[in-house]
Amino acid sequence: MAGPSGLFAVYKPPGVAWGRVRDALETRLLRELNAAPGRPPRHHVRFLPAPAGAPGLVAARVPLLADHPLVRGPRLGRLRIGAGHRLDAKASGVLVLGLGHGNRLLTDWYNCHLTRVYTVDGLFGKATDDFSDTGKLVEKTTFDHITREKLERILAVIQGTNHKALVINALFA
Known part of the structure; x- marks a missing residue:
């Protein structure tokens, strides 16, 4: 079967x-x-x-x-x-x-x-031993120097790099 x-x-x-x-x-x-x-039994x-x-x-x-x-x-x-x-x-x-x-x-x-x-959740100013939210806290610092504009600029660079890699891979695939 x-x-x-x-x-x-x-x-x-x-x-x-x-x-x-x-x-x-x-x-x-x-x-x-x-x-x-299932099927009925045979006779x-x-x-x-x-x-x-x-x-x-x-x-x-x-x-x-x-x-x-x-x-x-x-x-x-x-x-x-x-x-x-x-x-x-x-x-x-x-x-x-x-x-x-x-x-x-x-x-x-x-x-x-x-x-x-992909959606990433993060918390600024805290570092854990395994880089997750459930890990043991190993470092704590201030994060008031991080602004929305700076964060959006870095994310745009990352997005541009990924887009460029996608186009290059599509051309040579």
């Missing part, structure tokens, strides 16, 4: 590893696919003893016990789910996951270089 296939866009919340999101999706899909009604012909007082055997159509759900077990035991990209555990965003033959499409999807938007 060929299993399900396709691509999924799944939101990954911050604080959760991408592998746990993939595993949770696999568990949920397996539970729901195995709970779905075969059996020769049973005739009722009391009648001689010989009687042909009877009985269900095949190998098709009984308690004998067969779950129809699907594992799904092949792959990730098109990975997000850090502290990051949140959309994960593109491939299922079955959809895994083949993940490379094409990744190579399309679709537009990505």
